[in-house]
Amino acid sequence: MILKIIYSKNKSYLKKVKVIVIYLDNSATSWPKPENVYKEVERVLKNCGNPGRGGHRMALESGKIIFESRQEICEIFNVKDPMRIVFTSNTTQALNMALKGVLKYKDHVITSSMEHNSMIRPLMALKEKGTEITVIKGDENGEIDVENIKKEIRENTKLIAITHASNVTGTIMPIKEIGDIARKNNILFLVDAAQTAGVIPIDVEEFNIDLLAFPGHKGLYGPQGTGGLYIREGIDIIPLIEGGTGSESESIYQPNLMPDKLESGTLNTPGIAGLKEGIKFIKKIKIESIKKHEKNLIKMLIEGLEQIKNVKIYGPKNLDNRTGSVSITVDNMDVGDISYILDKKYNIAARAGLHCAPLAHSTIGTLESGTLRFGIGYFNNIDEIKETIRAIEIICKKNNI
Numbered sequence: 001m002i003l004k005i006i007y008s009k010n011k012s013y014l015k016k017v018k019v020i021v022i023y024l025d026n027s028a029t030s031w032p033k034p035e036n037v038y039k040e041v042e043r044v045l046k047n048c049g050n051p052g053r054g055g056h057r058m059a060l061e062s063g064k065i066i067f068e069s070r071q072e073i074c075e076i077f078n079v080k081d082p083m084r085i086v087f088t089s090n091t092t093q094a095l096n097m098a099l100k101g102v103l104k105y106k107d108h109v110i111t112s113s114m115e116h117n118s119m120i121r122p123l124m125a126l127k128e129k130g131t132e133i134t135v136i137k138g139d140e141n142g143e144i145d146v147e148n149i150k151k152e153i154r155e156n157t158k159l160i161a162i163t164h165a166s167n168v169t170g171t172i173m174p175i176k177e178i179g180d181i182a183r184k185n186n187i188l189f190l191v192d193a194a195q196t197a198g199v200i201p202i203d204v205e206e207f208n209i210d211l212l213a214f215p216g217h218k219g220l221y222g223p224q225g226t227g228g229l230y231i232r233e234g235i236d237i238i239p240l241i242e243g244g245t246g247s248e249s250e251s252i253y254q255p256n257l258m259p260d261k262l263e264s265g266t267l268n269t270p271g272i273a274g275l276k277e278g279i280k281f282i283k284k285i286k287i288e289s290i291k292k293h294e295k296n297l298i299k300m301l302i303e304g305l306e307q308i309k310n311v312k313i314y315g316p317k318n319l320d321n322r323t324g325s326v327s328i329t330v331d332n333m334d335v336g337d338i339s340y341i342l343d344k345k346y347n348i349a350a351r352a353g354l355h356c357a358p359l360a361h362s363t364i365g366t367l368e369s370g371t372l373r374f375g376i377g378y379f380n381n382i383d384e385i386k387e388t389i390r391a392i393e394i395i396c397k398k399n400n401i
């Protein structure tokens with residue numbers, strides 16, 4: 001539920017009315033956040049200084065918060081050393097940091113056709129500079145055959161870079177098998193966890209993940225402007241940017257110390273503090289319960305939409321192989337129009353278009369039309385899903401008259 005603010009004619013005062021919003025855009029960013037996230041952001045904004053940049057209490061308090069947040073992140077991804085977590089503004093920055101920090105001229109990288117542009121665009125920029133890229137094509141459900149990855153390994157293959165789950169079809173990739181292949185062949189393994197961090201258990205040891213790019217603002221329920229990169233011990237990353245770190249200030253050169261080497265400039269302390277509370281919330285609820293709750297809603301949504309004539313649902317049929325990103329198209333209707341009607345008439349927030357993943361749409365055959373995507377999150381409930389199915393049913397019926 002959100003407060004809608006209505007202005008009077010002369011805008012001299014505000015009237016607030018309650019409007020029920022069914023938020024189904026959690027694949028883009030999660031909403032709402034747990035109450036403690038809001039509280040902690042406000043507390044830190046009001047009370048804290050610059051982390052690592054002074055010896056007074058307000059600066060020290062910030063430093064403590066940042067460290068605690070690193071520890072929380074380590075706990076959910078089974079990372080041993082908090083100093084191997086680098087904070088970024090989002091997943092995109094983390095992916096750029098990993099790709100551009102690791103790949104050199106003539107290195108070969110294997111990726112998939114189900115990637116977000118946050119992976120593909122930096123790779124295309126690297127290709128211009130001589131990096132060799134192989135894109136493994138997914139099938140019509142967005143699924144990747146690991147045998148195709150094995151076949152593409154070359155002598156100069158430095159990295160396998162794959163999304164954990166597609167943001168278009170929800171398809172979950174066989175991350176454990178791919179990690180095993182990477183490890184056996186001495187290839188680095190980068191995982192884009194934008195759609196899975198906080199939603200599916202991720203264990204960097206079990207899955208042999210060397211580099212994990214994650215958002216703070218989606219399934220970890222932190223504020224926007226947060227994210228991070230886990231970098232396995234022993235992997236050296238060339239910084240994307242250099243600058244002040246609060247450490248080794250006598251030197252005019254970038255320190256080699258982690259995570260300072262990759263964290264130049266003041267961090268988003270209020271956001272990172274909120275992220276810490278988001279993770280605490282997940283730990284309390286437990287990822288397995290979040291997964292179970294979302295799976296029930298995904299099942300209900302898919303089964304409901306399947307009954308509606310003219311609706312096509314994308315992604316794997318097996319619910320164990322998919323996350324809460326459910327994409328559909330409707331015969332003879334523009335997905336943008338449906339999203340508009342959902343918003344205006346039914347207060348349902350869903351996203352239409354290509355979702356920054358053109359290759360994924362080429363893979364499933366929706367590059368021309370785009371899809372209407374419902375992004376289910378922990379705070380959604382059965383009634384909201386029922387109402388969404390009902391709205392789509394009515395929209396489809398009206399369109400057929």
Ligand SMILES: Cc1ncc(COP(=O)(O)O)c(C=O)c1O
Nearest residue numbers: 090091092116118163167194215
């Ligand atoms: C699979 C995937 N990768 C990367 C991103 C980029 O995430 P961010 O907005 O945190 O940069 C997204 C965003 O939706 C995504 O779904």
